[in-house]
Amino acid sequence: MVEMTNLPEDPRPEDSPVSAAIGGGGESWWKIRLALMRRSFRDNWKIFRRNKVGVFGLVIIAFWGIMAVMPTVFFATGFWTPAVYDPVTGLELDPPTRTMTMVERITDPNTEIDRRAVLLDGRIPDTLQIGDTFELPLQPAPPDGRHWLGTDPLGRDILSQLMHGARASFFLGIVAAVVTVVIGTTIGSVAAYFGGMVDSFLMRLADLLIMIPGVALLIVIGAVFTYQLWHLAVVIGVLSGFGGTAIVLKSQALAVKVKPFIDAARVAGGSARHIIFYHLIPNVMPLSVLYMMFTVTGAIQSEAVLSFLGIFNTDTSWGLMMNLARTQGYLLQVADFWWLTVPAGLAVTLLSGAFFLVGRGMDEIVNPRLRRR
DSSP states (O other): OOOOOOOOOOOOOOOOHHHHHHHTOGGGHHHHHHHHHHHHHHHHHHHHHTOHHHHHHHHHHHHHHHHHHHHHHHHHHTSSOHHHHOTTTOOOSSOOEEEEEEESSOSOTTTEEEHHHHHHOTTSOTTOOTTOEEEEEOSSOOOOSSOTTOBOTTSOBHHHHHHHHHHHHHHHHHHHHHHHHHHHHHHHHHHHHHOHHHHHHHHHHHHHHHHSOHHHHHHHHHHHOOOOHHHHHHHHHHHHHHTHHHHHHHHHHHHHHTSHHHHHHHHTTOOHHHHIIIIIHHHHHHHHHHHHHHHHHHHHHHHHHHHHTTSSOOSSOHHHHHHHHHHTTOTTOTTTSGGGTHHHHHHHHHHHHHHHHHHHHHHHHHOHHHHTO
């Protein structure tokens, strides 16, 4: 009689996130997708962090993200009081002053003022006579212990406006980028899949929007309609999504359309809607995310230009800060009143440039040929 021995069980590979999810059955399909997304994120992050330019841009974005949330912390902890540091209604109640004397003809502009300047300055009583002295509030005031970046001509804190302007820029850029990706990806995929008249109509519409200067079109729209910040974000997103972004994403969708799995899905009875939204768009999405970064850059710069020209008005933004310096006559006095223009201009440059740098870093993830260099 042959003695039966217990054979060892078949060795199984170490449980990986994907294999563990597969072993869970059909109800764990979402776990498979989640595991694949995590692995893809880890792989892409390894590629991205090798690009020093992209990491530098990410650090700048993180810095401005912290700046955007700090006002909430300062107001909640009592470090700032809304009466002084609110970006719109705040006012320095005890500004530094300078003793001035009213004279007929100015010989020392640091201590003397003429009658014409007194009449134009609403802070000075119009009952003064020649030879009278008074305390002139220094607004805009230079940086000091209470206002680290000084105050503007209205007595409002520059640092508070800078932080709240970061909120507006993030909101504008993200909304515009999401609208651009949704429209551009959908239009490009639909045009690539159907071709023919549908492709011709959508691409000619994109060509038309490319020919029109974007800032000029926004100026015309701003002159006709009064829109808020989210209105501007949607308009920028629509113009960008129907424009060059749709053309680029259509070329990517054409490359995906000829893949064997698209033919397999069509033979299996998949509808046009199913193939577009479940096969074309997911494979075009990496390039869409790349163009999302570039859209944020354009949106921040467009808002700054419109606010600087006085066409777009919002509660607070970096462009509005520079517009106030321009209208109050301080734009060309950068050496004496640098805190009115340099912080806001530098903020626009850094944040918009940071998103562009992140986009350049993501380009290596989307374009494998760059990784071979």
